[in-house]
Amino acid sequence: GQQVKQSSPSLTVQEGGISILNCDYENDMFDYFAWYKKYPDNSPTLLISVRSNVDKREDGRLTVFLNKSGKHFSLHITASQPEDTAVYLCAAGGGYQNFYFGKGTSLTVIP
């Protein structure tokens, strides 16, 4: 089955608002969680990541929240801008061969 799930295939947010992207994972042995940004026909770019020993990490407008008991993590983008429009991939893993991606959430920020 899918190890990492992004339940919302798309999200639309008004410019200036908060974009919240969600991700659920299956394996409670995963110890690394990441968010990537991807444009069509381009490769993913690492945005932000956390290890399992923290439950929150901030970097500018981006914040990752990790809920280990719920096997859930999320990406919050504050002050969303039209240039944030892209596909966001979550990924989780632990070990060299255990790195799984979600299908992605397409974020559209409306001016």
Added chain:
Amino acid sequence: AQTIHQWPVAEIKAVGSPLSLGCTIKGKSSPNLYWYWQATGGTLQQLFYSITVGQVESVVQLNLSASRPKDDQFILSTEKLLLSHSGFYLCAWSWDNYEQYFGPGTRLTVL
């Protein structure tokens, strides 16, 4: 600064023909290297990883093989392409098996 190159940028190949895709990483010695594949509309999927020259581990069986002939080079190949091999192939590197950084990718179309 580390740079990762993939070649070719795109390929159109016939079913049954051989394939060789390449990846080089500069500016980082002894990186962990990975091959990923994404079918059109599909999820990014890890295929192989390598933590040292000459050593490659398979994650998913897709009638493909990989080799690491040099510290900075990772090759993906097959002797006979299938229609199902079409998609986007990505090489990635990491220093510590956590943050993974992707190359620009190769778009493969098998006809």
